[in-house]
Amino acid sequence: MVSLPPSVLFASPVVEAEIVVVDEHVELAAPKYSPYLRGPPTDSFRENLRSDTKxxxxxxxxxxxxxxxxxxxxLYLGKITDRVSVIGTFTPSHIGGDAPPIPFGEVFNVSKFIQDxxxxxxEWDEVKNPDSETIDAIGCWNVWEAVQYYEHYPRGSAxxxxxxxxxxxxxxxDWLxxxxxxxxxxxxxFWALARLAYPQDRNKSIGNAQPSPQYHITLxxxxxxxxxxxxxxACAQQSFEFDYDYAPQWKDVGKHLYWSDHVADTAALYVKQLLGYPEDGETPPYITIHARHGDFSGWCWEAEQPEDCFAPLPVIARxxxxIQDEIRMRKGIEIPDSHVFMTSDERDEKWWDxxxxxxWVKVDHTAMNTVELYGRWFPVxxxxxxxxxxxxxxxxxxxxxSVLSARRVTDWHDGATRMVKWGKKDADAHRKRLDSLDTP
Structure with a gap:
């Protein structure tokens, strides 16, 4: 059972647990449901919310x-407002709408996250039965219409x-x-959004609720x-904040979201298979490249010629x-080119040749039968x-x-990272530097 954060909002709950006997000693098994809920998932989410918890x-x-x-x-907004975050699934917007959603807990190690x-x-499927036919009416804040001027309705989501x-x-x-x-x-x-979690500013801002689409009621x-x-x-101080090492949503939350055991074990298996290492052995040190092209080709207006937009391979090799020099200097580890992986959405076979x-080694999900073995979510x-x-x-x-991968390598492994500039010819021309997340 995970430990509860020290807050008056989260009184230690009474949780149903099984009694098991281990070596003639009576012990309590892990609870069957989250301590932040009343019990197992219910048909209406309200039935499962604790009265002493927000x-x-x-x-x-x-x-x-x-x-x-x-x-x-x-999760960060939940942290600063003393509330339990309720997380939904991931939607298949980028892999085809006919693919099923994947639960958050299948991707990330939730229990380790809470502890760390x-x-x-x-997760929402712990709160409300996914097969429930009950429709719950609820009032929510429309942030989208307050921060942009072109779509005059809340942000859509499945x-x-x-x-x-x-x-x-x-x-x-408007002050959001x-x-x-x-x-x-x-x-x-975050703190503008947090103001709406407390009575004083909440009460000043309510009164213009719009009817719900099904029941046509206002809440x-x-x-x-x-x-x-x-x-x-949402941000603390400026847009695109994950680019910066002070970002609290990464520092206090994101860096603790490690992969689930299944994802971590499968990724390690792929690395060892591609490098020809024994599957039951240690994963060797390696370097990965993420060369994103695809949809970025629409941002090449500064390039005089189409081939000038993306950094050529010799620039990436630099x-x-x-990275190799820094790792050798800081850690005394030699990583050869044969232990460099390329991940990319590039489709030009000549480029891959x-x-x-x-x-370098191509992470080839077609050759590895990733979709057939693990499903359409797993290549990404x-x-x-x-x-x-x-x-x-x-x-x-x-x-x-790339930004999140760089953050993980830096904070999880004390690794070395670089970002390659692109968009025009010689965009990544630079002098050699050894600071992480190098963006000259």
Whole structure:
């Protein structure tokens, strides 16, 4: 059983547990359900909420990696408002809508997270029975309409429909927006959002709830299960905050979200198989590259020629050498080119032939039968896990996927990281530097 955070809001609950006998000693087995709930999942989520505990939730609405960041933001907001975060599944927006969602706890080690971070959380399928046909009405805050000027409705998400929630939204106040009247930024600060979790500012901001889509009723934002439509753009002080080492949503939350045992073990197995190491042996030190091209090709307006947009392989190789030099200097470990993995969405086979000529290893999910063995979610999840568990990482500038991998390598392994600039010819021309997350 996980330890509870020291807070008056989380009184030690009485949790049903099995009595087991171990070597003639009576012990209590782990509880069958979260200590932050009344019991196992119920048909209506309200039936399972503890009266002495307050909760917070929100929805996701982006690609998988950005959804991970959104849930990190939710967990941090829960931390500073003394609430239990209620986390939904991941939606298959980037792998095909016909793929099933994947639970948060299948990707990340939830029990370890709670122990390491002291941040309480539960998953929605622990709160409400996923097969329930009950529709729960609830009032939530519409942050999206307060921070951008083009969509005059809450941010859409598939999660509320899957949870059987009929939401009456209240538009958040204008002071949620970090930079007033600036159309090019959508950030709202954590503490501005937190003000709505407490009576004084909440009571000043309610009264304009919109009818829910199914029951057509109006409800003020819920006080027991506080909810916001979208938190991807939440920040402490500035936008795109995960780029910076002070970011509290990473420092206090994200760095404690380790992979589930299944994901970690599978990623390690892939590394050993690709390098020809025994499956039951240690995972050797390695470096990973993330070369994101694909959708970034639409951001190449500064490149005079299409081939000038993305950094060529010799430029990436220069960054790899910097990583190799730093690891050798700081740790006394030699990582050869044969232990460098390339992960990329590039489809040009000639480019991949050139990768092979560099002596690097392609993480090839088609050849590894990843989808057939583990499902459609696992190519992207395993790429992230393989990247994060190396001793070095070379990422693509402005890619949030690269940013999180770099953070993990730095904080989990005291590793070396670099980001490759792109967008025009010679974008990554630079002098050699040895600081992590190098962005000259």
């Amino acid at each position: 909760y917070i939730t929100s929805w996701i609405s982006a690609g998988w990696n950005n959804d991970v960041m959104t849930y990190m933001n939710l 971070s002291d941040v309480p959380m539960v 999660i509320p429909d899957w949870l059987g929630l009929d939401i009456s939204y209240t538009r958040g106040p 927006k970090l930079i007033p009247n600036y159309e090019h930024d959508k950030c709202s600060t 003020d934002p819920d006080e027991h299960m506080l909810c916001y439509d979208y938190l991807y753009y 960054r790899v050498r910097e 050139d990768v092979k000529a560099m002596g 999840i395993l790429d992230a896990a393989i990247q994060s568990n190396g001793l070095g990482f070379v990422g693509t500038d402005r890619s949030t996927f």
